[in-house]
Amino acid sequence: MEKNPSFLFSGIKFDRKKFAKDFAKFKEKKEADDSVDSLLETKPPEMEVGMAAVKKRKRNVAGNVCNLRQHDEMLRKKHKVKVAGTNRPSPLESFAELRSRYNCRRYLVRNLAELGFKEPTPIQRQAIPLLLSGRECFSCAPTGSGKTLAFVLPILMKLKHASKDGVRAVILCPTRELAAQTARECKRLAKGKSFISRADFSKLPCDILISTPFRVHVAIRKRKLDLSRVEYLILDESDKLFELGLVKQVESVVKACSNPAIVRSLFSATLPDSVQELSRSIMHDAVRVVVGTKNSASEFVKQKLIFAGSEEGKLLALRQSFQESLNPPILIFVQNKERAKDLYNELKFEDIRADVVHADLSDVQVTCWFQQFWQDLLTVRFQMQRENAVDNFRAGKTWVLIATDVIAQGMDFKGVNCVINYDFPDSAAAYIHRIGRTGRAGRTGEAITLYTEADAPCLRNIANVMKASGCEVPDHALSLRKQKWKKTGLIEKPYQPNQ
Numbered sequence: 479m480e481k482n483p484s485f486l487f488s489g490i491k492f493d494r495k496k497f498a499k500d501f502a503k504f505k506e507k508k509e510a511d512d513s514v515d516s517l518l519e520t521k522p523p524e525m526e527v528g529m530a531a532v533k534k535r536k537r538n539v540a541g542n543v544c545n546l547r548q549h550d551e552m553l554r555k556k557h558k559v560k561v562a563g564t565n566r567p568s569p570l571e572s573f574a575e576l577r578s579r580y581n582c583r584r585y586l587v588r589n590l591a592e593l594g595f596k597e598p599t600p601i602q603r604q605a606i607p608l609l610l611s612g613r614e615c616f617s618c619a620p621t622g623s624g625k626t627l628a629f630v631l632p633i634l635m636k637l638k639h640a641s642k643d644g645v646r647a648v649i650l651c652p653t654r655e656l657a658a659q660t661a662r663e664c665k666r667l668a669k670g671k672s673f674i675s676r677a678d679f680s681k682l683p684c685d686i687l688i689s690t691p692f693r694v695h696v697a698i699r700k701r702k703l704d705l706s707r708v709e710y711l712i713l714d715e716s717d718k719l720f721e722l723g724l725v726k727q728v729e730s731v732v733k734a735c736s737n738p739a740i741v742r743s744l745f746s747a748t749l750p751d752s753v754q755e756l757s758r759s760i761m762h763d764a765v766r767v768v769v770g771t772k773n774s775a776s777e778f779v780k781q782k783l784i785f786a787g788s789e790e791g792k793l794l795a796l797r798q799s800f801q802e803s804l805n806p807p808i809l810i811f812v813q814n815k816e817r818a819k820d821l822y823n824e825l826k827f828e829d830i831r832a833d834v835v836h837a838d839l840s841d842v843q844v845t846c847w848f849q850q851f852w853q854d855l856l857t858v859r860f861q862m863q864r865e866n867a868v869d870n871f872r873a874g875k876t877w878v879l880i881a882t883d884v885i886a887q888g889m890d891f892k893g894v895n896c897v898i899n900y901d902f903p904d905s906a907a908a909y910i911h912r913i914g915r916t917g918r919a920g921r922t923g924e925a926i927t928l929y930t931e932a933d934a935p936c937l938r939n940i941a942n943v944m945k946a947s948g949c950e951v952p953d954h955a956l957s958l959r960k961q962k963w964k965k966t967g968l969i970e971k972p973y974q975p976n977q
């Protein structure tokens with residue numbers, strides 16, 4: 479019989495024989511408890527083996543790091559992403575990782591799904607983790623490959639919520655149309671949150687300012703804009719921004735964004751070495767990300783060269799191709815606004831719904847209030863015309879849009895079936911951007927380039943771009959003499975696809 483020391487239990491007798499089963503259970507439990515206690519009391523096994531175990535653990539960690547690196551490299555290789563720079567974060571496997579790795583807010587993941595974005599594109603896989611880990615980058619990825627989301631998403635994630643602290647991110651775009659488009663993309667992605675992004679200066683302050691260098695520069699000069707709290711500065715279509723006409727204004731914006739913790743990044747489908755060199759002075763330990771082959775055309779565009787012989791030949795070839803098959807929407811690029819107007823006049827009486835868009839008034843610097851007044855007045859008028867032409871084309875009301883290079887870079891027109899270079903582009907980069915208005919977001923498209931004898935000096939560069947993307951090119955185009963082209967400000971080297 480067990481002696482019970484408790485007063486309450488005094489007088490109770492516990493029959494061990496009768497309750498043998500239950501007694502055994504308690505005994506087992508006690509033994510189990512004893513084993514936990516013993517584990518706590520005794521040293522963990524690895525501590526007993528000392529240095530050998532520490533080494534083993536280090537080996538395991540090193541092995542895991544090695545495996546992780548291999549895995550990252552495999553993922554990059556699979557998506558044709560090349561990265562140069564130190565401490566590169568792992569690429570994203572899926573958008574779901576935004577939550578698990580970076581604690582992305584639910585509304586953003588939901589908005590991505592609602593927009594139908596199932597998988598990150600290759601540039602998004604690498605640029606998003608880079609920007610989220612505070613790294614600056616030069617990013618070069620094909621036209622239509624989702625570069626906008628690659629910088630807008632990390633900005634929204636990092637800024638977390640709207641605030642009244644003034645501008646915290648600046649996105650510079652070469653044209654107002656592109657700024658307006660990026661602001662729209664930003665709004666769609668931030669749906670459900672009160673972030674304020676602005677593509678114009680009508681209501682300041684805002685969280686994210688998306689504009690052209692000229693407009694930001696003017697606002698800085700008039701002391702209407704404080705950019706000292708800006709955390710992110712993105713130069714979209716950066717090669718265009720670094721051309722002579724804009725570089726001074728870009729410089730003034732970079733200077734005004736004086737926050738020492740700022741993250742600056744460059745995005746474009748073409749990134750000449752000269753731009754990289756120029757921008758190195760303003761970037762900190764930047765990582766270079768290239769998707770596919772640097773400075774190459776989108777693989778989704780089927781490219782064709784047609785010898786038109788003469789100016790009349792061009793018009794004939796255009797009419798003929800419309801007669802054979804008119805598969806709108808079609809974009810036609812010409813060299814300048816006079817050529818745009820002329821071609822529009824040729825086509826407007828035909829049974830094709832055509833319209834025209836060109837930069838009648840560019841963002842030039844003004845010197846006095848009177849000039850400014852006229853500029854503002856005319857800018858509003860021409861801007862509205864430009865916007866209407868672009869909107870009608872987007873809405874399908876216009877089938878054929880005749881344009882100068884003002885809309886060649888960055889504009890995202892869904893479902894453009896064909897781009898026609900009626901006039902030869904003035905550089906390989908211009909060619910890549912123009913034909914990149916088709917074949918976007920995984921869709922296929924066609925690009926036709928008409929040429930005459932007069933275009934022979936520039937033909938070889940375009941032919942090389944075509945050859946690099948696996949398109950058929952006439953032999954004589956490749957055997958022409960190498961040519962250096964003078965472009966606004968930058969001397970473009972003969973085109974050579976590089977890694």
Ligand SMILES: Nc1ncnc2c1ncn2[C@@H]1O[C@H](COP(=O)(O)OP(=O)(O)OP(=O)(O)O)[C@@H](O)[C@H]1O
Pocket residue numbers: 594595596597598599602619620621622623624625626627746747887888889890914918919
């Ligand atoms: N992950 C994604 N999945 C599917 N579509 C996407 C994804 N990300 C972006 N897009 C869509 O792809 C299209 C092209 O994107 P975007 O305009 O950002 O291209 P881009 O790389 O900036 O092109 P460009 O060099 O011509 O400026 C857009 O319509 C965009 O909504």
